[in-house]
């Protein structure tokens with residue numbers, strides 16, 4: 001059964017010891033983020049702050065900070081999640097319009113609209129303002145009507161103003177501007193946990209990410225009409241912010257502590273004028289930390305990205321058994337691939353294919369006997385199975401990610417491939433094994 005809302009998922013997390021509720025008074029300026037930082041670094045529980053200074057709303061943070069919690073959200077496992085994504089892609093399930101929902105229990109419009117009433121954290125030292133970091137931004141192409149749902153950071157700029165740094169939504173905005181209009185937007189915060197994960201699928205422009213969410217949950221996402229814009233929003237969201245991205249306005253946004261582990265500089269970005277805030281009774285504000293890996297921002301991206309590349313590589317190279325984008329590589333700058341080589345040099349073809357994609361900075365290919373989710377084992381494979389003169393490939397001058405601070409020119413970088421598979425077709429030493437180590441448990445010893 002899919003989760004109806006965020007609250008059902010929190011109940012599950014609590015049962016599993018994966019949620020820590022606290023009444024410690026906390027400040028939204030750095031204090032909430034300091035605890036999310038701590039639990040992320042310790043792979044600790046999600047945190048629910050029930051006593052936030054100057055606010056009646058609790059703040060949730062760190063919910064997606066571990067892969068295990070993301071698997072719980074998707075009701076899947078480390079073995080099955082790639083299949084779950086593929087199956088969902090083949091059976092998209094559009095949202096279902098319903099008459100009303102809990103997100104309408106309280107409605108603020110006009111002069112009642114005040115973003116500063118929400119307990120939005122200031123996360124990192126150089127962030128100039130509070131940022132909404134887990135808002136699902138829903139919008140529509142003004143020409144085709146095609147919907148888009150994605151997570152974009154939103155900088156609070158006053159009671160009714162938000163800055164936005166967006167991708168697909170900007171294409172829609174440019175269409176709207178050409179028609180002399182603004183772009184209506186609705187931002188859902190605190191939803192069924194499948195929704196944020198679904199938005200991280202690298203869907204082609206024009207694909208409704210909410211339909212993928214519906215397929216992943218096995219039931220269309222229930223949506224209700226927004227109050228002040230012609231859009232539909234998830235019915236069980238904790239909080240919904242409605243507004244318009246203003247046409248032909250760009251305003252300074254940032255800096256912001258980003259997924260690269262560095263601040264990205266301030267820049268001119270679009271501006272949202274907020275027209276309504278609706279919420280459930282006693283709403284929970286959901287925050288997500290972004291910054292030095294690992295954060296929930298990294299985990300949210302990781303699973304959809306791994307599933308996407310697993311299937312695209314698998315088509316060409318059936319020997320590929322797993323794809324991992326480690327958080328340390330910011331989920332994009334390092335990709336580790338496990339495979340059973342069928343032909344000599346096949347790992348190098350995989351490297352060449354990956355260097356031709358947009359995730360092309362450092363590609364490491366290992367044999368399928370290496371646990372690619374354990375970077376110690378990956379380093380061991382590099383140490384013991386590569387010779388630099390034969391197994392390293394450097395490809396100069398490729399499109400780089402905008403998040404790479406080491407480039408000389410923005411978005412121009414180079415690619416590195418490391419073939420850390422064993423020499424093909426030659427005898428190679430056997431791996432040392434301790435009989436029984438896979439099956440014993442230290443709990444056996446506690447019984448005596």
Ligand SMILES: Cc1cc2nc3c(=O)[nH]c(=O)nc-3n(C[C@H](O)[C@H](O)[C@H](O)COP(=O)(O)O)c2cc1C
Pocket residue numbers: 133134148149150151152153154165166167168169199200201202203288290296297298300301
């Ligand atoms: C917590 C979080 C925050 C994000 N913030 C931004 C952002 O501010 N701007 C952006 O362009 N992408 C951001 N992303 C990445 C996009 O959500 C992601 O690339 C998405 O697939 C893009 O969707 P789109 O292609 O529909 O634009 C963020 C992702 C997460 C998980």
Ligand SMILES: [Mn+2]
Pocket residue numbers: 148149150168203204205206207209
């Ligand atoms: Mn999109």
